[in-house]
Amino acid sequence: MSSAQMEDQSQSSVKYTEIGANERDSETNMSSSTSRFDYYDPISPWALDIGGSLIKLVYFSREDNSLENYLEKSVPAENIAVLNGCNGHPILNGKLHFEKFETTKINECLDFIESKQILGSCGKRQEVSGSKTLTIKATGGGAYKFANLFKEKFGVRLDKEDEMDCLVAGANFLLKAVPHEAFTYLDGHKEFVQIDPNDLFPYLLVNIGSGVSMIKVDGDGKFQRVSGTSIGGGTFWGLGRLLTKCQSFDELLELSHRGNNRVIDMLVGDIYGGLDYSKIGLSATAIASSFGKAISDKKELQDYNPEDIARSLLRLISNNIGQIAYLNALLYGLKRIIFGGFFIR
Structure with missing residues (x-):
């Protein structure tokens, strides 16, 4: 899960970075x-x-x-x-x-x-x-x-x-002191980065747990929760469990890796005959409506592959979090967004 899986914001100057304690490269x-x-x-x-x-x-x-x-x-x-x-x-x-x-x-x-x-x-x-x-x-x-x-x-x-307090102090410590703890993710490629401690603040910390908190961090011990959303990891797990019968978060996440969201999501290309909507910067592969194809398909839930449902649900929640985070970064003039929490892998 990463900013690369969220709606296309490639033209902005905001930097997206994740903190992940669940994955390390072999060098660490x-x-x-x-x-x-x-x-x-x-x-x-x-x-x-x-x-x-x-x-x-x-x-x-x-x-x-x-x-x-x-x-x-x-x-x-x-x-x-x-x-x-x-x-x-x-x-x-x-x-x-x-x-x-x-x-x-x-x-x-x-x-x-x-x-x-x-x-x-x-x-x-x-x-x-x-x-x-x-x-x-x-x-x-x-x-x-x-x-x-x-x-x-x-x-x-x-x-x-x-x-x-713990969340902000922990994030600041990891970003300042621990090598290979933060990474960027773009077009399927993960790259570990080391952030200059002297150029860390201010940043937007997006903690994705059961729900989501968005915190403007101005320094050690200086922060303010500026936004959030109830649509987070708990939503993915709970709704995914109802739709796919998966019994654990890890099982649902693994299922999503094997899915194809294009079977269920309506893309810009589906509306424009396979073409981009270049005038406003939308590619043909951009999601126009999550789960949108389920409107016209004469199918019931059991007719869809659980893998595709999980993938579409993952994109839906990720895009929503990414968009809210991006808008808050613009609102507060922040150039860096750090995503953290167990949802990030």
């Missing part, structure tokens, strides 16, 4: 679920982002899977309190692991945490009603909705962080 030596991370501040061994559709879990592990043993053996006793006080930055040469779960299947997430034994004893403990409670960082609406569940299951307290 990173898998889709694990990233090398040489520095770790032991506030908690894991953290959560609990959204409307997905739970994103990140947890830290050393090569020997024993952070506590490392601290005991490698860090002077007088420094342990400093480290647990979040003022130290030991070099651990460990890994950050990224996992996802459907929010409706939160018990799978709980079982995973339990099976991996990642609760950890090195997390930050706070005095709560006379006893020390392990505190875990969490963001998203589910951090409020499921707080009691995590407390009952693991005896942990979810320290809730504002999701917009």
